[in-house]
Amino acid sequence: MSLEINGLQQEYEDFTLGPLDLSVEPGVTAVLGPSGSGKSTLLSLIAGFEAPDAGGILVDGRPLENLPPEDRSVGMVFQNYALFPHLSVRENLAFGATEEGDVKGTAAMLEIEPLLDRDPETLSGGEAQRVALARALVSSPDVLLLDEPLSSLDAPIRRRLRLELRDVLSNLSIPVVYVTHDQEEAAVVGDRLAVLHEGDLVREGAVEDVFQHPKSAFVAEFLGLENVFPAEVMKNGTEETVVDLGSSTLVAAGSPPDGPVAVAIHPDSIELRETTSERKANGNAIPCSVERVLTQHTDATIVLQCGEDRLTASVSRKRAALFSVGDRCQAAVDPADVYLTRRDR
Amino acid sequence: MSYADSVRRISRGEYGFGSRFLHETGVLALLGAVLFVYLLFPFVSFFSWSEGLSTGAFLDPAVLSAVKYSLLSAPISTAISTIFGVPLAYVLARSTFPGKVIVDALIVLPLVMPPVVGGVMLLSGFGQFTPLGGFLSALGIQLTDSYLGIILAQTFVASPFVVITSRSGFAAVDQEIEQAARSLGKGPLETFRLVSLPLARGSILAGVVLTFARAMGEFGATMMTAYHPTTMPTQIWVTFISDGIAATTPLVLILLALGFLVVLALQLAGKRVTFGSK
Numbered sequence: 093m094s095l096e097i098n099g100l101q102q103e104y105e106d107f108t109l110g111p112l113d114l115s116v117e118p119g120v121t122a123v124l125g126p127s128g129s130g131k132s133t134l135l136s137l138i139a140g141f142e143a144p145d146a147g148g149i150l151v152d153g154r155p156l157e158n159l160p161p162e163d164r165s166v167g168m169v170f171q172n173y174a175l176f177p178h179l180s181v182r183e184n185l186a187f188g189a190t191e192e193g194d195v196k197g198t199a200a201m202l203e204i205e206p207l208l209d210r211d212p213e214t215l216s217g218g219e220a221q222r223v224a225l226a227r228a229l230v231s232s233p234d235v236l237l238l239d240e241p242l243s244s245l246d247a248p249i250r251r252r253l254r255l256e257l258r259d260v261l262s263n264l265s266i267p268v269v270y271v272t273h274d275q276e277e278a279a280v281v282g283d284r285l286a287v288l289h290e291g292d293l294v295r296e297g298a299v300e301d302v303f304q305h306p307k308s309a310f311v312a313e314f315l316g317l318e319n320v321f322p323a324e325v326m327k328n329g330t331e332e333t334v335v336d337l338g339s340s341t342l343v344a345a346g347s348p349p350d351g352p353v354a355v356a357i358h359p360d361s362i363e364l365r366e367t368t369s370e371r372k373a374n375g376n377a378i379p380c381s382v383e384r385v386l387t388q389h390t391d392a393t394i395v396l397q398c399g400e401d402r403l404t405a406s407v408s409r410k411r412a413a414l415f416s417v418g419d420r421c422q423a424a425v426d427p428a429d430v431y432l433t434r435r436d437r
Numbered sequence: 438m439s440y441a442d443s444v445r446r447i448s449r450g451e452y453g454f455g456s457r458f459l460h461e462t463g464v465l466a467l468l469g470a471v472l473f474v475y476l477l478f479p480f481v482s483f484f485s486w487s488e489g490l491s492t493g494a495f496l497d498p499a500v501l502s503a504v505k506y507s508l509l510s511a512p513i514s515t516a517i518s519t520i521f522g523v524p525l526a527y528v529l530a531r532s533t534f535p536g537k538v539i540v541d542a543l544i545v546l547p548l549v550m551p552p553v554v555g556g557v558m559l560l561s562g563f564g565q566f567t568p569l570g571g572f573l574s575a576l577g578i579q580l581t582d583s584y585l586g587i588i589l590a591q592t593f594v595a596s597p598f599v600v601i602t603s604r605s606g607f608a609a610v611d612q613e614i615e616q617a618a619r620s621l622g623k624g625p626l627e628t629f630r631l632v633s634l635p636l637a638r639g640s641i642l643a644g645v646v647l648t649f650a651r652a653m654g655e656f657g658a659t660m661m662t663a664y665h666p667t668t669m670p671t672q673i674w675v676t677f678i679s680d681g682i683a684a685t686t687p688l689v690l691i692l693l694a695l696g697f698l699v700v701l702a703l704q705l706a707g708k709r710v711t712f713g714s715k
Contacts, residue, residue, distance in 0.1 A: 162623055
């Protein structure tokens with residue numbers, strides 16, 4: 093089973109989605125993007141709630157774009173679950189089931205048998221999420237769509253449920269499109285990532301690959317690489333590139349992309365050193381001063397002023413205790429951790 | 438303490454009979470009481486008129502005939518209004534189309550214009566000397582001064598109630614719930630029957646009850662289109678003109694009793710809006 097999206101386009105007064113090409117194989121493709129990037133519109137078009145202005149949607153070669161939602165065999169889990177409030181959980185599941193056995197089997201798979209005789213309004217957020225997923229799966233859809241299914245839950249429950257959700261979804265042998273605006277959630281649940289920005293698909297690939305090579309400043313920033321700066325290429329090589337950030341120079345592994353370049357550094361990749369430390373032969377050591385120290389549970393975020401640029405570094409609490417506001421230090425970054433991306437989106 | 442806080446504390450039973458609340462909101466209570474007394478006064482004075490009323494007065498042939506025609510027409514008008522009004526309400530709640538504003542306005546119009554004006558318009562469309570009325574009259578179907586005339590008048594005046602309340606009920610149903618039904622293999626009609634209708638049932642029920650009440654009490658348009666056979670409101674007018682207020686008492690009491698039942702039904706319908714009762 094595969095989902096093919098070819099040249100899909102939908103135009104509104106103030107927003108245009110696409111034209112968009114995306115191939116979704118069995119497994120979870122997390123569609124990631126900020127609010128208003130077109131994620132929910134994409135799901136709406138695949139589910140058939142809206143008709144596209146142009147383009148095609150194929151499931152195993154079967155065109156969907158002219159079919160009504162009920163004939164598409166596309167299951168959907170909505171952001172607020174959209175459970176039928178006038179039906180019990182069992183009746184919700186039976187709504188789309190062809191046989192009673194489907195309800196029992198799906199309820200067992202998602203461990204919701206004790207909830208079957210409850211009313212939806214009595215369910216907790218996590219329970220409602222599992223019931224909504226079960227209801228979508230009970231009709232054995234060819235494609236499953238999930239629209240920010242964890243966004244209405246508290247953070248601790250969300251963190252626990254995304255792992256459970258990952259287990260359930262990874263056992264399905266159908267294409268799953270999982271929409272979220274949370275990059276951590278996308279990384280945990282998804283096998284592949286598709287990043288949307290202002291209606292365009294700006295990056296698509298395996299989760300690891302997209303995180304390692306965001307390829308554009310927007311994707312890098314959106315994926316949580318907080319340190320993204322415009323840069324000028326000073327020395328261009330196949331194995332190493334030297335870039336100028338204005339107030340400092342950096343060495344990055346690999347060659348730069350075409351066009352204007354930006355540099356992205358993950359906060360975890362920055363090592364803080366005393367100013368007296370020796371610079372490694374092939375390393376980057378940017379002179380900085382500590383501007384803020386924000387201590388969390390097990391780690392700390394240190395905000396550094398490096399010339400005109402501001403860097404964010406994530407370090408252990410123990411390490412952070414060595415630095416105070418105003419201290420001079422060096423931000424050391426391995427060239428392999430300096431990502432060169434396109435400056436545009 | 439804000440007004441809302443006071444209401445919350447009353448609902449928690451923190452005030453004995455709300456005495457402190459009344460004390461704190463004395464001016465508001467006083468203004469409200471003026472209207473309440475004004476509404477109560479006619480009821481009290483009417484019941485003083487009806488003292489000594491014999492049960493025989495309820496068995497007067499004219500009274501019985503009026504009751505019969507009202508009870509035979511109002512449910513039919515309500516049924517017609519519901520069968521055609523609920524789908525219209527759904528379409529208005531869920532779709533946009535050119536001229537929707539005009540459709541909206543036309544539906545509200547019978548509510549805001551005097552019923553007698555509605556009667557004039559009905560006569561101009563269905564009267565015996567109009568093309569349609571004349572054609573049907575030739576076939577033996579009388580649209581005015583007949584049972585059908587009563588139905589026409591009641592439906593014209595009362596149907597907006599069921600359309601407007603049902604529409605607000607459908608609009609309150611989360612569209613994602615309907616989309617969920619579609620994604621689970623149900624077509625638009627099945628989704629309407631299995632999801633939208635049950636979820637809007639409280640509002641629809643309230644609309645049906647209000648439509649029935651309005652149809653039972655319809656006088657202005659009915660008098661124009663079907664003076665005969667007389668319904669209860671028309672008979673009250675006829676009796677008042679010929680015999681005075683006292684003679685109207687039996688029919689007024691029957692209509693008041695029906696009105697009380699309608700209020701009761703409305704309150705029950707309001708409770709059913711919650712999804713607790715299946």
